[in-house]
Amino acid sequence: MQEHEFSRIERAPAYRLVYDAIEREILSGRLRVGDPLPAELQLAEQFGVNRSTVREGIRLLEQSGLVERDGGKRPRISLPHYLDLASSASRALILHSVTFRELWEASMVLEPAIAESAARNVDDAGLAELHANIDAMDANVKAFEGSAEADTDAFVKLDRGFHEILAKVGGNRVLALAHEPVTSLFIPTGQIILQRLKTYRRVLDAHRHIYNCLKDKDAAKARTWMHRHMDDFRRAYELTELAWDAPLDAVSLGITQATTYR
Amino acid sequence: MQEHEFSRIERAPAYRLVYDAIEREILSGRLRVGDPLPAELQLAEQFGVNRSTVREGIRLLEQSGLVERDGGKRPRISLPHYLDLASSASRALILHSVTFRELWEASMVLEPAIAESAARNVDDAGLAELHANIDAMDANVKAFEGSAEADTDAFVKLDRGFHEILAKVGGNRVLALAHEPVTSLFIPTGQIILQRLKTYRRVLDAHRHIYNCLKDKDAAKARTWMHRHMDDFRRAYELTELAWDAPLDAVSLGITQATTYR
DNA sequence: AACAGTCCGTTTGTCGGACAATTTCAATTA
DNA sequence: TAATTGAAATTGTCCGACAAACGGACTGTT
Numbered sequence: 001m002q003e004h005e006f007s008r009i010e011r012a013p014a015y016r017l018v019y020d021a022i023e024r025e026i027l028s029g030r031l032r033v034g035d036p037l038p039a040e041l042q043l044a045e046q047f048g049v050n051r052s053t054v055r056e057g058i059r060l061l062e063q064s065g066l067v068e069r070d071g072g073k074r075p076r077i078s079l080p081h082y083l084d085l086a087s088s089a090s091r092a093l094i095l096h097s098v099t100f101r102e103l104w105e106a107s108m109v110l111e112p113a114i115a116e117s118a119a120r121n122v123d124d125a126g127l128a129e130l131h132a133n134i135d136a137m138d139a140n141v142k143a144f145e146g147s148a149e150a151d152t153d154a155f156v157k158l159d160r161g162f163h164e165i166l167a168k169v170g171g172n173r174v175l176a177l178a179h180e181p182v183t184s185l186f187i188p189t190g191q192i193i194l195q196r197l198k199t200y201r202r203v204l205d206a207h208r209h210i211y212n213c214l215k216d217k218d219a220a221k222a223r224t225w226m227h228r229h230m231d232d233f234r235r236a237y238e239l240t241e242l243a244w245d246a247p248l249d250a251v252s253l254g255i256t257q258a259t260t261y262r
Numbered sequence: 263m264q265e266h267e268f269s270r271i272e273r274a275p276a277y278r279l280v281y282d283a284i285e286r287e288i289l290s291g292r293l294r295v296g297d298p299l300p301a302e303l304q305l306a307e308q309f310g311v312n313r314s315t316v317r318e319g320i321r322l323l324e325q326s327g328l329v330e331r332d333g334g335k336r337p338r339i340s341l342p343h344y345l346d347l348a349s350s351a352s353r354a355l356i357l358h359s360v361t362f363r364e365l366w367e368a369s370m371v372l373e374p375a376i377a378e379s380a381a382r383n384v385d386d387a388g389l390a391e392l393h394a395n396i397d398a399m400d401a402n403v404k405a406f407e408g409s410a411e412a413d414t415d416a417f418v419k420l421d422r423g424f425h426e427i428l429a430k431v432g433g434n435r436v437l438a439l440a441h442e443p444v445t446s447l448f449i450p451t452g453q454i455i456l457q458r459l460k461t462y463r464r465v466l467d468a469h470r471h472i473y474n475c476l477k478d479k480d481a482a483k484a485r486t487w488m489h490r491h492m493d494d495f496r497r498a499y500e501l502t503e504l505a506w507d508a509p510l511d512a513v514s515l516g517i518t519q520a521t522t523y524r
Numbered sequence: 525a526a527c528a529g530t531c532c533g534t535t536t537g538t539c540g541g542a543c544a545a546t547t548t549c550a551a552t553t554a
Numbered sequence: 555t556a557a558t559t560g561a562a563a564t565t566g567t568c569c570g571a572c573a574a575a576c577g578g579a580c581t582g583t584t
């Protein structure tokens with residue numbers, strides 16, 4: 001006898017339905033971004049469920065970035081900024097034991113492309129921002145060469161900042177989104193390398209070269225310099241004798257710490 | 263009288279602290295993946311808060327992918343699969359009115375790189391999977407050319423599947439993650455183009471060429487063919503006279519529909 | 525031994541009500 | 555007009571309760 005295949009019966013809990021309903025209202029524009037969310041009691045009445053159920057639904061919205069709470073004020077409708085997703089992406093990649101090789105190969109694809117499009121799209125404001133970053137890094141490097149005590153932390157932040165400004169200037173949000181987890185995952189490795197090999201000046205010089213290419217709107221040269229810059233990173237990585245295919249360490253990345261919320 | 267400036271007091275709500283605490287336990291490995299979450303009452307006792315508060319915290323975990331519910335069973339600890347993030351990424355990009363130009367430029371960067379690394383890393387299983395995909399598409403195309411009624415939907419799914427298999431075969435999860443939102447956002451555009459220009463066979467042929475490059479482990483050629491394939495897509499897009507810089511339409515992407523959960 | 529049926533403790537989903545703390549907003553006062 | 559105040563609205567949290575579903579243990583049938 002032929003057995004009939006039944007499709008699984010799904011019973012979504014009410015709080016999920018609340019989530020879906022409100023999400024739909026937001027995405028369709030009937031609830032506008034920036035507006036405060038209707039009061040919980042009001043929602044409970046409209047949906048015909050208890051306030052607790054509504055609250056659970058709102059928690060889902062909150063975590064998905066569609067609702068933002070500022071202190072004890074009324075929660076507001078908001079659009080999740082695409083870069084906010086990057087931290088989740090980083091976490092997921094870490095938890096799946098992504099290797100440095102994967103990270104570096106991806107950045108060899110992304111960074112030159114970003115540099116290229118940055119050179120094509122950069123404007124005065126972008127150049128100024130990059131210049132400020134380079135100045136700050138310059139001061140930082142000079143401080144290093146003077147004293148023994150080095151603020152590696154600040155340097156790495158500036159380094160990351162430079163690449164992020166480039167991604168922003170490039171104007172391609174898809175690439176910027178793809179790029180963001182990479183830069184954030186590079187941070188701990190960058191710190192190790194800097195401390196061991198003292199490559200501060202070399203990094204700064206590379207950034208200067210890239211900046212100049214942008215000023216000249218020379219996309220091809222910007223790509224080349226970025227390529228060289230990233231390859232430098234690889235060479236430094238090899239010199240420190242870190243393993244290519246070992247998964248990035250969760251602990252050194254500080255993801256075991258509580259996440260900070262703005 | 264000089265008024266002292268107090269820094270803002272931040273009081274995270276208790277449900278957020280619950281979320282943080284449990285997240286920490288998971289990320290540190292003290293709660294292992296696959297294990298059921300402790301009972302709500304138990305958690306409430308341990309944290310010294312009410313069960314409702316615990317439940318709200320669990321909703322946050324749920325949405326962040328760290329806890330998975332299967333029917334009415336005990337929720338389990340789980341790791342968010344990195345590709346699961348892609349749908350949130352797609353949504354965020356849509357909501358920020360990303361343009362087709364950005365999407366296409368990003369894919370011109372990602373797809374050839376993926377094809378290249380796929381050619382380097384492909385194994386027999388991967389080749390078989392790609393072959394199956396191509397066979398299915400072949401059948402689909404033949405059906406088109408026989409009857410007037412075309413199953414564009416199935417074709418586009420297969421098309422997307424081919425590119426996703428490539429990304430998987432390439433073995434770089436960072437690139438795969440970056441790539442995923444792009445393919446999913448291309449779907450509606452792909453459907454429009456196919457219906458208007460009937461480019462089925464041309465797509466299939468391109469996939470065949472790429473497949474052959476992979477079989478020969480010719481990375482450079484795989485890159486070239488993919489590049490050509492994507493450029494074809496651009497040309498088709500231009501022929502349909504769709505706007506380059508218009509934001510992708512949220513409605514046609516179906517993101518106003520309730521999300522499906524597995 | 526394999527299987528269906530039954531019972532029961534546990535756990536989740538949902539409800540109703542309650543109250544303190546904080547925000548909102550309009551009326552009041554300086 | 556601008557600052558203040560006070561009441562109403564709203565959120566965060568707690569408590570207690572109950573139905574429904576699940577997980578096992580136990581039992582009886584074939």
